[in-house]
Amino acid sequence: MNKKLIFLLISIAAIIFLTSCSNETELSSENDDYYEDWKMHDEIIKNNRSIYSNIEKDLERRAHTIDDPLVIKNPYGLVPLSAIVAFTTDYEASVKITVKGDTQNDTFTYESPMDKVHIIPIIGLYPSRENVVEINLMVDDNSVDSNQITIATDSLPDELLDAVSSTYSREDPVKDFTVVSGGLYRNPYAFDSSGNIRWYIEVETDPHGYFPLSDDRFAIIAGYSMIDTETRQYAPYIFEMDFLGRLYKSYLVEKGAHHEVAEKKPNGNLLVLANSLEGHVEDTIIEIDRNTGEIIKELNFGDIINDTPYNKAYDWAHINSLSYNAVDDTMVLSPRDVSSAVKINWSNGDLIWILSDPAIWADTEYIDYVLKPIGDIIWHYEQHSVFEEKNIDSRQNELNLFMFDNHVIRNDLVDIEITEDAGRSAVVHYSIDESNKTVRQVRRYPNSLAFITSNYNLYIANNRIIANHGSLRESIEDPITSMWGEIYEYNYSTGELVRSYWLKYGFYRAYSHDISDVILK
Known part of the structure; x- marks a missing residue:
């Protein structure tokens, strides 16, 4: 049984506010x-x-005010650098x-909604x-009362000491709170x-970790009770949590x-990458009903692309991202x-197009699905994090893919030698004309090789x-x-570098947020 979960139960049991209550959620299995x-x-x-x-009951029993608030450090036992501050007012106000x-x-x-x-x-x-x-009571954008409190915290785990350093800073950051997860350090953290x-x-977590959801929550792929396969x-x-650790x-x-x-839509069903375990892994997409936890749809990518030399490998596809478009499903x-x-129709599994170096599919029946390049293109190889992006100022009716x-x-099995821009990874922007099945490369942001x-995170506004x-790593042999x-961090229009950081641990993904985006929506 997972030690961290056991610790959590013991910690929760020790909290003074703990009493029993019924759970409306039925166990699903x-x-x-x-x-x-x-x-x-x-x-x-x-x-x-x-x-x-x-906490709500305590506020009913005692007159906690802004001058004497209830302060609970690390309320759910899992986020040491957090707290809850609670009090009531006789009038509606927001709290800044x-x-x-x-x-x-x-x-x-950050500021809370109006309430008493x-x-x-x-x-x-x-x-x-x-x-x-600092706590400010706000009415009509004016502070009507305030207080200043202090909250003491303990030291970081040794593993997180000197985990991040700023290496270049020419302009202010676009966001102030960067969450890092997966890779070598399996506890998500933010700097x-x-x-x-x-x-x-x-x-x-597992090697992938944290995924932001709507309404101040995130998903974590938990790192215990693991399933053994031939490769890993x-x-x-999957846990749905918030930044206090609830x-x-x-x-x-x-x-x-x-x-x-x-999320299929905000607060909607979950779309998750999974495994068929039918002689292959990392080849399946599932949809989970957010209310019941039931898997209501499962699509095996091997039913879309098959009978190629690539399909013979155990982890032949290794799907590492999905980008859903609710407008056309x-x-x-x-x-x-x-x-x-690869773009597909989620309802029926039809293949729509493939974006790749045409040489990869040249000797297969899928070559006609490959988008035709317009202009010069430095092709991508073994990419991650492929997402359709909206609100990009580009040609009308073209799909923007990053x-x-x-x-x-x-x-x-991919017999290709990389000759252009070898030894560097890059964020890439493609523009796709789906009517004519063509693609052009708009821009690349190259830098160090991430194998x-x-x-990437895009903030076009x-x-x-x-x-x-x-x-x-120093070399491919390491x-x-x-x-x-x-x-x-780059200027999107010019490609100029404006900030950079070094992280002690290799990671799966990082997400840059405003702290107000992850709490109190």
Whole structure:
């Protein structure tokens, strides 16, 4: 049984507010292999709900005011650099929280909705100090009352000491809170613009980790009760949590989840990459009903592309991202090991097009699906994080596709030599004319070689793009355990570098947020 979950139950049981309460969520499985885990998850969910309920009850019993607020550090036992501040007012007001930083960029400010009962999450505390937190009651954009409190925190785990450093800074960052997960360090953490760790969660993940969801929540692919296969282990559980460490739901994927968890629409069903375990892995997409946890659709990529030399490999596709378009119910997949982006119809599984070096599909029946290049293109190889992007100023009716091009070939079945821009990875922007089945390359943002993993973040309204290089090493012969990460922030229009960071641990993905985007929506 997972030690961190056992610790969580013990910690929760020790919290003064804990009382019993019924759980409205029924356990979804009594499979002998998973039932004990499910009971544990259910108990944690009930206990987490009880903690919040008892904060509400405490506010009813005692007159906590802005001058004498209830302060609970690490309320759910998993996020040491967090707290809850709670109090009531006689009138409706919003609460503006300011967590003082060492610089203006590292000062976090966010505001709650109007209410008389205020239960406010505090995120972004520094470790090993008395953190200064300002509380302002706001009415009509004016502060009508205020208080300043301090919240003491303990030191970081040794592993996170000096985990991030800022290596270049020419302009202010586009976002102030970067979450890193997966790779060599399996507990997601976040750092500020100066590289200081300001959040981490004591939940061990699989090699992929954290995926943002709507309404202040995220998904974690848990790192225990793993499923053995010929190549590696896979996790059967996905946790839905928030930045205070509260667990809301647990989803069971009996054949194992990997690489991607995404919402079909805000607060909607989950689209997850999974395994068929029918002689192959990392070849399946599933849809999970968000309310029941039931898998309501499963699509095997091998039913779309088959009878090629590539299909003979155990992990032949290695799908590492999905990008869903609700307008036409289509999906762009990233089967890494065939160095392609593939668009399909989610309803019926029809193949629509393939974006790749045409040489990859030249001797197969799928060559007619390959988009025809217009102009000069430096092709991508063994890419990650392929996503359709909206609101890009480009040619009318063209689809804008971005990806992280690792620009390596390790699949022995792909007999291609990389000659252009060899030894560098890049974020790449393609523009696709779907009517004429053509593609042109708009721009590349090349930098250090990341041989696996990695992703990008696009903020077109801010004219910024961030390249998260998650897997650098001195040479291709060095072990994976030696890899580190680098993050580069560029001016989107000019490609000029404006900021960069060095990370001690190689990672799967990084996501840059405003702290107000992850709490109090």
